[in-house]
Amino acid sequence: MNTFWQYLSTQHPASEIRDGRYWQTDVQPQINPDLLQLSPLSQYGFLAIEGPDCSKFLQGQTTCDWRTISTEQASLGSYCNIKGRMVISFTAGMASPEIALLRLSADTADSGRDTLAKYIVFSKAKIRNASDERVAIGISGKLARQNLQAIFEQLPKKAMAQVSSDKGIVVQLDEAGERFEYWGPCDQATDIWQQLSPTAQICNADYWESLNIAAGIGEVCASSQDMFIPQMLNYQVIGGVSFSKGCYTGQEVVARMQYRGKLKRRLYKATVPASGLNYPAGTELFGGDAEQSIGNLVSMVGGDQSSALLAVLTEDAVAGKQIHFSDSSTLLTVTELPYAIPSKD
Known part of the structure; x- marks a missing residue:
């Protein structure tokens, strides 16, 4: 200290x-x-x-x-x-x-x-x-x-x-x-x-x-290291990635996703109507009754009546609107980010 x-x-x-x-x-x-x-x-x-x-x-x-x-x-x-x-x-x-x-x-x-x-x-x-x-x-x-x-x-x-x-x-x-x-x-x-x-x-x-x-700013902590590519946290939108600077570690994968790939998961903002929740970053999220994970928590802060969070989710899961943690049936409500996501992403 x-x-x-x-x-x-x-x-x-x-x-x-x-x-x-x-x-x-x-x-x-x-x-x-x-x-x-x-x-x-x-x-x-x-x-x-x-x-x-x-x-x-x-x-x-x-x-x-x-x-x-x-x-x-x-x-x-x-x-x-x-x-x-x-x-x-x-x-x-x-x-x-x-x-x-x-x-x-x-x-x-x-x-x-x-x-x-x-x-x-x-x-x-x-x-x-x-x-x-x-x-x-x-x-x-x-x-x-x-x-x-x-x-x-x-x-x-x-x-x-x-x-x-x-x-x-x-x-x-x-x-x-x-x-x-x-x-x-x-x-x-x-x-x-x-x-x-x-x-x-x-x-x-x-x-x-x-x-x-x-x-809408997500960050990596110890429990989410090696989990996300920068575009999953919308870093290409909020100024965390340069596509004109030249080579760096991991650049080929990041650039390929930007120009040739289809991003299947990205950052969303959401709320959940429950207080005192304290899931660690990286916790898996699920859609409906499916057993396969559809995303991971990035960060979460609990309030008196609800909790706010950022999570990397699949587009299909967001469209289905039945997103929850594995040990809870309480559903997340996805809300608007304060910035626009380009349509190709």
Whole structure:
């Protein structure tokens, strides 16, 4: 546990990180989007790739185009195995021209580091798990930009833009400027928290996941590694795959699916009218009375009366509308994503 989490435990003695992922306090406020929300993102860790070849190395390994990623521009992305299956997914940014950061699911940081380390030996760069050194904080709500402007001299002005300073990195996730991630060293993160928290609603970390679900952004965690190709999580639509960057690990499979294949499964958003559900990512879903799985859960957040989720499902199953978990007859209701899917997909 790094110093930020130690500090937070003193401020919220009844808080805990449940199931090794989501920070949860004793009292969750009734969320008012007109105010400022602050979420400590315990579910995330960091890989740091440092050296003059950091971007060049990642260009040959990941799905995003590192020629466009800078101290002013972030990107979604993933690293795939040779079969095109996602080993890690991440949001990529640059702390400096020679320090690249991958913000990813904390439970994939070690395996992601170990896998990428096999290929970095011939590059002028080094990779390490920086999860004990850096912290991610979610800042959201209509007052998010206003409050951040009181701390940072500059802020990003569009979706997936970033600014980097000695205080850390701020990434804007939406066009409206109502959702940001802060990435910073533990001491700086503690200072940022102290400045923002007095006027903020302190939200459980799974609140941030509920915003990801609402935005249709699926991510890979330890229980879903090697399960999805990027198109199954709609990464070709939301900016996580470049088809003009050239070769990278798994590129042949990803490109073949885009130009010649027919995607049989993709990401859908859904709700289920049951509270307190807590299925892990990767859990199989079924259609009607069929015994064969028709998809897998990507993420899920339970509410008081219903639960929201993202799942990779077959088109036929969605058309049939009889989707459920194996141990429940309660049916999922598929809802609209906030972005359009091209018809060929």
